[in-house]
Amino acid sequence: MADRQAEGRGEVERASARPATILDVAARAGVSKSVVSRVLTQAPGVAAATRERVLHAAGELGYVPNTMAQAMVARRTGALGAFVRDASTPFYGHLLTLMQDRAAELGYRVVTATGSGRFSVADERRALDVMTGLRVEGLVICSGLLPERDVEEVAAKVPTVVAGRPLVSDACGSVFCDEAGGGRGVAEHVHALGHRRVAVLVHSPDLSLTLSPRSRAAADHLTELGADVVRLPVHDFWRTTHEDVDAVVAAALDAGATALVLPSDRLALRALEALRVRGLEAPGDLSVTGYDGFGELASPFLGLTTWRQPLPTIARMAVDSLVGLVQGRVDGRGATALAGELVVGRTASTPA
């Protein structure tokens, strides 16, 4: 039904009709394409009457310039690339939105790519090729998985800033949180509350470049402060299940810990759930701390004691320093470590 018979002017045309080009507009306005181009680029030297005709014709045709053709001749795309590991992860989702806003303020579009949610490094490399194929002028990489070697390789091709992951390299800039500082901050708070036997969920470095240092720092600092530390390892970061967390909680309780330190709010929420299922609660039976401090889990209803990462600042600094790099105004390839802040909630208190 609805065959291609709509050629009338006023009707709704088929979406399949090829988009109007500058030539169509020119023909309709009875001028050459040069004039159309001048009108649309606000260039001077066009008679007012002609301009009106061109504008009118463009409007009627619903003409929108082909961005790619523009980019080809302009030799610039006005686009920044954002490569995020998984946009559905709240951390990356928020980061993405914030970066997009800032980039728009600076006159850049943002095109994003993801490793398609899978775990393969090869996938991530291909995603990077997509970005360079699009000729983005700069690239923000938000992935804790991609090997440093690959980052430097792509950084050789296009100005690159790594966000949310500790990386010190003179090939690119980086903006990230002081993970060790955050871990110590949490440790200090827990110790100050009076806990002397503390369980800490510790990630191994090969699982996560962020969770690992923060959890290690927390454990180390608690030890320095003189507390007994029970280090609970985790096997697979991306698939840490409720059962895994449940086992961690059980281990913490078995070990007689009065507090459990977790490297993310998401894990903390699961720990709270595990406690609840056991008929226990935080902080009465076990003090619980998280890490992140943004989004839904930062709700005062949950009252999670956590460490807040300065997400807006990360996003802004990443984009700003990338744009600086792109425009060659600044060297912008240093590493910037940002401090977070303690959020005192109700899930951690003095030990019973």
Added chain:
Amino acid sequence: MADRQAEGRGEVERASARPATILDVAARAGVSKSVVSRVLTQAPGVAAATRERVLHAAGELGYVPNTMAQAMVARRTGALGAFVRDASTPFYGHLLTLMQDRAAELGYRVVTATGSGRFSVADERRALDVMTGLRVEGLVICSGLLPERDVEEVAAKVPTVVAGRPLVSDACGSVFCDEAGGGRGVAEHVHALGHRRVAVLVHSPDLSLTLSPRSRAAADHLTELGADVVRLPVHDFWRTTHEDVDAVVAAALDAGATALVLPSDRLALRALEALRVRGLEAPGDLSVTGYDGFGELASPFLGLTTWRQPLPTIARMAVDSLVGLVQGRVDGRGATALAGELVVGRTASTPA
């Protein structure tokens, strides 16, 4: 510092160096650009030895084809556009990721645009122009704000599917949840629990095309079932603050309601918080229900009684029917209403 003096082969070259073109590869391999093109497009008719040389040269130069140039000659971009109102909203964030995955499976890239987080319809129109300028082959619109007129206008230019918002038009396809059905489902559950005096937060239609019908349906159906319904209006959807929700909770309690029905999990969480601040709790003092049922707020720890939207199905169907439209295989312009399901949690129970 670090002036442009790095011309050495093995060194890390300046990122500012212009990306290699097919001509560079051709020159380095000692062939014409046609041969390079054939090798890279897997076209037959190239001597094995030549192919090797070309591949080697391309590898050395780190050559990545310019996607835009390819698109220009191919007259297709292989890209779908996703226009989302606010990617930091969990609903849209999840939707985006799911759509991206499905599109990748079907061989399409997804380029996203947002209304820059602001409220202006003009901004949204400009964002749509960005998409059409990029010559996306199809467009998924996820915005409850954009007027139907604008949707149909863009749908005349490019195949369009509206996702997550009720819209019946023969200009485009649409996939959305049966909002009224969901509202009735919640109402039925609350009534079945025994509540006979229920407060319902009701949005006016001009604030949200989704929250409004679901909240109205809930209120209407409760009335039909014979319950006393206290309709609490809300003034500004996007800025509904904790204070607003607090006032709603207060009003519900004042009116002697035993249950409070809210049109989103986010609002429900705020209601729970408002209760907690008052030293009250759900469901003891007031039963509370939400709506959405995905992401962090679906955690069993919160135990929210809610209505789950089939987000993955929405995403999949939206992309599938859009691709069908793009490829002209199906008409794909019908409206598809998806059913959700009740999630029985612990925040709603029989009245005290």
Added chain:
DNA sequence: TTGTATGCGTTATCAC
């Protein structure tokens, strides 16, 4: 098997 020529839609540099 390989090289040459043309065109995709646009901007910019020329002449007129």
Added chain:
DNA sequence: GTGATAACGCATACAA
């Protein structure tokens, strides 16, 4: 003021 014309980087029909 306006109109040809040359790029931009690539794929492809066609000639060698």
